[in-house]
Amino acid sequence: MPRTPADTLKPLKSLAWDGGLESGRLVVLDQTRLPGTVRYLPLRDLDGVVEAIAEMSVRGAPAIGIAGAYGVVLHLIPRASAAAGKGSAILSKHLDQAIERLAAVRSTPVNLRWALERQRACFKRHIGHLTALEMCARLLMEAKRIHREDEELCARIADHGAPLLAGGVLTIGNTGALATGGVGTALGCVVRAHQLGRKLQVFVGESRPLLQGSRLTAPELQRAGVPVTVICDSMAGALMATGVVKAVIVGADRIAANGDSAGQIGAYQLAVLAKGHRIPFYVAAPYSSFDLKLRDGTRMPIEQREADAVRRPRGALFAPADVAVWSPGFDVTPAELITAIVTDRGVIRSPTAARVKSLMG
Structure with missing residues (x-):
C-alpha cells in the first residue's frame, strides 16, 4: 500500500554511540543532506566531531552537547590505550585540549559547554584511583548518561x-x-x-x-x-x-x-x-x-x-x-x-x- 503523509514513522535519530570502548564510534545523521538524502557519518576522533558540529551535520543545542561529550571520549581513548595501565592523570592535558577545541566550535548554545564541564567534573572525581583506560570507560558512561538524561528531559518538556x-x-x-x-x-x-x-x-x-x-x-x-x-x-x-x-x-x-x-x-x-x-x-x-x-x-x-x-x-x-x-x-x-x-x-x-x-x- 502506498505511504501517505499521515502515516506515522519512527523519528530519525540524530546521533548514537556504536560499539564498545576502544572499538567504538559516534554515528551522527548528516543533517546537511536532509531531506533528500539520509546519510550517517561514523566519527572516530575529535577532528571528526569538531567538523560535524562546525558544519552543522549535527545541530540543535542538546544534540551538540551530547556530541561534545562523546567527542571528549574519542579524543582520550587512543591516548589511554597507549598509556598501558598508567594512571589517568596522564590524560589531563588531553582532556583540556579536547574541551577547549569543542567549546570554541559553537558559541551560542550553552548546552555544549554544560556537557563538556560535566565531563571535566567526572574526570576530576575519579582521577586519583582509575587507570587511563578505566577513566575513558567512566567518561563514556557519563556521555551515555548525558544522552539518556536528555531523552528523559525531552519527555518531561513534552508532557x-x-x-x-x-x-x-x-x-x-x-x-x-x-x-x-x-x-x-x-x-x-x-x-x-x-x-x-x-x-x-x-x-x-x-x-x-x-x-x-x-x-x-x-x-x-x-x-x-x-x-x-x-x-x-x-x-x-x-x-x-x-x-x-x-x-x-x-x-x-x-x-x-x-x-x-x-x-x-x-x-x-x-x-x-x-x-x-x-x-x-x-x-x-x-x-x-x-x-x-x-x-x-x-x-x-x-x-x-x-x-x-x-x-x-x-x-x-x-x-x-x-x-x-x-x-x-x-x-x-x-x-x-x-x-x-x-x-x-x-x-x-x-x-x-x-x-x-x-x-x-
Whole structure:
C-alpha cells in the first residue's frame, strides 16, 4: 500500500554511540543532506566531531552537547590505550585540549559547554584511583548518561507543554528529535499534543537561511503524522492576522537568568508579532539551556552565519556574489514577550528573574 503523509514513522535519530570502548564510534545523521538524502557519518576522533558540529551535520543545542561529550571520549581513548595501565592523570592535558577545541566550535548554545564541564567534573572525581583506560570507560558512561538524561528531559518538556497547544500552532527552526537526544523540545510538545488527540494544524516557517524549518521540521512532523504547512518566514504576520494561529512555540539555545531567550533567528520577530495579535508565545527548553550566570540577554554571544548561506542557498546564486550580508544565526527574545517557558521541571509563566530562580535554583 502506498505511504501517505499521515502515516506515522519512527523519528530519525540524530546521533548514537556504536560499539564498545576502544572499538567504538559516534554515528551522527548528516543533517546537511536532509531531506533528500539520509546519510550517517561514523566519527572516530575529535577532528571528526569538531567538523560535524562546525558544519552543522549535527545541530540543535542538546544534540551538540551530547556530541561534545562523546567527542571528549574519542579524543582520550587512543591516548589511554597507549598509556598501558598508567594512571589517568596522564590524560589531563588531553582532556583540556579536547574541551577547549569543542567549546570554541559553537558559541551560542550553552548546552555544549554544560556537557563538556560535566565531563571535566567526572574526570576530576575519579582521577586519583582509575587507570587511563578505566577513566575513558567512566567518561563514556557519563556521555551515555548525558544522552539518556536528555531523552528523559525531552519527555518531561513534552508532557508539560502539550496541554498548552491546540488548533493552529506556529513554530520556526527545528527543535525535534533531530536537535536532541529525545523527542525534542518545542517540537516534542507539538508531537505529544498530537499523540494526545489535540487537533493541531502546525505551520512552520522555512527558517532561512539554513531552512531548518522546511528541510527538517516539516518532514519530521510528517513522519509523526502531524498536519503541517510550510510558510515563508515573511508570511508569519499575515498568517496570524487570519486568526488561525492559537499559539507560537519555539526552542532556545541559551536562556538568561531573567528569562531572555536566544534561539533560532526569527523567533524574536514571531514574539513581537504574537504580542501584537494577542497570541501566546512559548519557549521550550531543558534546564541545561539555562545560563544563570547571565543576568539578561544583552551579552549573549550570537553566532554569525556565512554570507553565502544567504547569497547562495543550497549552492544557487540568489544575490550579487559580492553583496554585503548580515546574517546572525540567533536572536534574543526579551522575557516580557514570552508567555511561558516550558521546561523539564515545570512551566515558568510570565518569566522573571525571581520565577526562573525559583524553578532553576
